[in-house]
Amino acid sequence: TDKPVTVLIPGRIHPRVLERLGKDFDVVSVPTQGGELGLDEATRNKVRAVALFGTLQKPWMDLLPNLEIVSNFGVGYDGVDAAYAATKNIIVTHTPDVLNDEVADTTIGLLLNTVRRLPPAEDWLRSGRWKSDGPFALSPLSLKGRHVGLLGLGRIGLEIAQRLEAFKLKISYHTRTPRTDVSYTHFASLKEMAEAVDTLICIVPGTAATHKIINADILSALGPNGVFINVGRGSSVDEEALEAALRNGTIAAAGLDVFYEEPTTASNFLDLDNASLLPHVASASVPTRNAMADLVVDNLIRWFDEKKVYTPVPETPVKG
Numbered sequence: 140t141d142k143p144v145t146v147l148i149p150g151r152i153h154p155r156v157l158e159r160l161g162k163d164f165d166v167v168s169v170p171t172q173g174g175e176l177g178l179d180e181a182t183r184n185k186v187r188a189v190a191l192f193g194t195l196q197k198p199w200m201d202l203l204p205n206l207e208i209v210s211n212f213g214v215g216y217d218g219v220d221a222a223y224a225a226t227k228n229i230i231v232t233h234t235p236d237v238l239n240d241e242v243a244d245t246t247i248g249l250l251l252n253t254v255r256r257l258p259p260a261e262d263w264l265r266s267g268r269w270k271s272d273g274p275f276a277l278s279p280l281s282l283k284g285r286h287v288g289l290l291g292l293g294r295i296g297l298e299i300a301q302r303l304e305a306f307k308l309k310i311s312y313h314t315r316t317p318r319t320d321v322s323y324t325h326f327a328s329l330k331e332m333a334e335a336v337d338t339l340i341c342i343v344p345g346t347a348a349t350h351k352i353i354n355a356d357i358l359s360a361l362g363p364n365g366v367f368i369n370v371g372r373g374s375s376v377d378e379e380a381l382e383a384a385l386r387n388g389t390i391a392a393a394g395l396d397v398f399y400e401e402p403t404t405a406s407n408f409l410d411l412d413n414a415s416l417l418p419h420v421a422s423a424s425v426p427t428r429n430a431m432a433d434l435v436v437d438n439l440i441r442w443f444d445e446k447k448v449y450t451p452v453p454e455t456p457v458k459g
């Protein structure tokens with residue numbers, strides 16, 4: 140029989156990935172701190188796959204001459220340079236769709252937390268202040284009657300929009316290409332959408348084209364009643380501009396699940412009581428993370444069984 144295929148795991152990954160891979164593959168784990176791939180040449184030559192949660196250093200692809208596939212845990216694959224992988228005939232897969240509902244549900248929760256200040260209201264109760272000081276302050280903002288602009292209306296954005304319809308909110312969106320299957324108003328310009336709406340939800344991938352797309356200009360267009368929610372990637376935000384906008388009332392409030400550098404830059408928002416903050420948990424339930432883990436492993440198993448995968452990224456298409 141053939142020797143088992145060697146799969147490299149840089150850093151941490153969901154335990155279910157390790158458990159399932161352990162049955163069919165030879166698993167090699169390496170730390171990612173320091174950025175050096177500390178493997179001898181014989182081991183590097185054996186590696187034919189990477190299972191990834193986070194970042195794969197681009198030079199590591201050059202150090203693994205027999206690498207065929209990178210199976211990314213998460214639908215967002217900004218941690219791996221897929222265009223570069225394509226030039227080396229390395230397939231990249233990700234985990235779309237299985238997390239759509241979870242992420243959309245979390246987005247609605249974060250939006251409500253931000254607008255109605257529910258986490259500080261709970262803190263008020265838990266710290267005994269309801270008893271000692273009386274009712275919690277009324278929230279200055281309400282969700283009622285808002286006009287939401289979605290930056291991104293893909294798999295997850297559409298689920299968010301459908302949930303917002305139940306809240307009787309007006310919905311618009313900005314993408315590069317309008318969808319033909321929705322009746323929401325499309326804005327070709329993000330700036331014009333930000334001027335028209337009072338609530339902006341970011342659910343685009345972290346790419347060169349979306350890098351710091353949310354800047355001072357967009358935030359001032361959103362305006363003083365404006366609420367900004369980010370469940371896409373922190374790299375899409377000029378965080379200095381956002382912090383300033385929250386401090387000086389350029390916008391009213393923000394709800395953030397993602398940050399420019401995680402976890403470090405989240406600290407810049409800690410003293411702002413018009414920011415609602417989450418530690419990148421939009422998909423982070425046990426059932427949804429299990430489904431993502433299974434898709435990471437299933438893509439690898441299928442690749443080495445039949446040279447097909449379930450969910451390649453668009454940069455590295457392969458027939459499923």
Ligand code: NDP
Nearest residue numbers: 215291292293294295314315316343344348370371421422
């Ligand atoms: P899709 O690829 O299905 O949708 C992406 C959407 O963004 C499309 O509507 C696309 O439209 C739009 N878009 C892409 N680039 C631009 C651009 N430059 N300007 C304007 N619009 C753009 O992705 P998903 O909905 O599955 O996921 C979206 C992202 O959400 C992921 O890539 C990930 O980064 C993030 N995410 C975050 C999570 C979290 O834990 N917080 C969990 C899951 C996902 P068009 O191409 O027409 O422009």
